[in-house]
Amino acid sequence: MSVSGFSAPWWFLLLLVVAAVTVGYLVAQRARRKRTMRFTNLELLDKVAPRTQGWSRHVPAALIIVALTLLTVGLAGPTAEAKVPRNRATVMLVIDVSLSMEATDVKPTRIRAAQDAATAFAKGLTPGINLGLVSFAGTATVMQQPTTERQPVVAAIDNLKLAQSTATGEGIFAALTAIQGFSSVVGGADGPPPARVVLMSDGKQTVPDDLYAPRGAFTAAQEARKEQVPISTISFGTDHGTVTIDGREVPVDVDDGSLHEVARLSGGEFYQAGSAEQLKQVYSDLGEQIGYEVKDTDASRPWVMLGTFSLIVAAGSALFVGQRLP
Structure with a gap:
């Protein structure tokens, strides 16, 4: 996917929001782990909060972040050189x-x-x-x-x-x-x-x-x-x-x-x-x-398609892994 420039690069400011979402997710996971460790009765904890699926539970969130990044690139209007008659x-x-x-x-x-x-x-x-x-x-x-x-x-x-x-x-x-x-x-x-x-x-x-x-x-x-x-x-x-x-x-x-x-x-x-x-x-x-x-022609379509596909996969994996939407 060769890109020669962007027609609306100011949309890249949305990457700050994507970064904030990523940081927020990591902070939330860390806080959740601390709350779990405070539960001193580990035997009871296993009964009320069964062991999670490990790293796979992070797949939906990761795909959402990837999708947001791809859609941001698409909004920025990537262009590619093309031969036009x-x-x-x-x-x-x-x-x-x-x-x-x-x-x-x-x-x-x-x-x-x-x-x-x-x-x-x-x-x-x-x-x-x-x-x-x-x-x-x-x-x-x-x-x-x-x-x-x-x-x-x-x-x-x-x-x-x-x-x-x-x-x-x-x-x-x-x-x-x-x-x-x-x-x-x-x-x-x-x-x-x-x-x-x-x-x-x-x-x-x-x-x-x-x-x-x-x-x-x-x-x-x-x-x-x-x-x-x-x-x-x-x-x-x-x-x-x-x-x-x-x-x-x-x-x-x-x-x-x-x-x-x-x-x-x-x-x-x-x-x-x-x-x-x-x-x-x-x-x-x-x-x-x-x-x-x-x-220079518009080359945003592949980025939007990949971003949309990532969102669909994120929703599907969330239902499969966690039996709920992210």
Whole structure:
């Protein structure tokens, strides 16, 4: 029975009453023994007051004290950490579809492995979460607006097409715009739902060259932080990937540094995946992290049940041992 805290700890003051009852019982037993010892005619005493059942006569009282203690803990409102599915949250998947995703260093190709992992992520995400998709190469495209329906997102992932260049900042800005538009529609009295961007890329931004340019990745990450939308970045691929462009073999190494900085600037986390299995594991971890939150929930029921059960056993043992209720 794991307890992380108490919602009403002042109820523990009742333990002083429990302690007083315990002391009172011990004092009463001691006084009773003294009165018995004053009865000098022991032979007559055996006839008028038969020998008691020994330690067993204390069982009802002990159980009552245990029951009072357990019920006091229950009244104090013990809490326990529990995973609770999130609702209303918005997640935008932002996937790099630049030509470097044709590299076969991750089997069968980076893009196919990315599609498989993203599909599994979408299907396994908590049903109450709104999921959308953005793809980016030289420009960014919102493939699917946030929705709780998973099939449109899965279909959009399957239809990803590769193109030239890598405009990481555009992908982030497109996701933020989609989140803003969706939040303005669904936001109620509780305000807009919490949101997050999951950015997966295998290469360095090429459009524009400056990551701090107005439409650069670092500028977009700073804007995401202002809007309280953390970005979880995934660096996908290896240091020995190559693609063939115009008959030339071009190296396409992953760029961990810029993606790590995007995560830091936005207040998010950075992940690295060098294989299809690692990417699936990253997405699985993110799904668990995004789909559920740990909350303190009421854990008083077991204590109240045990306390009540102890009272019932105390009453039963009193009738069995002493033929009377305590």
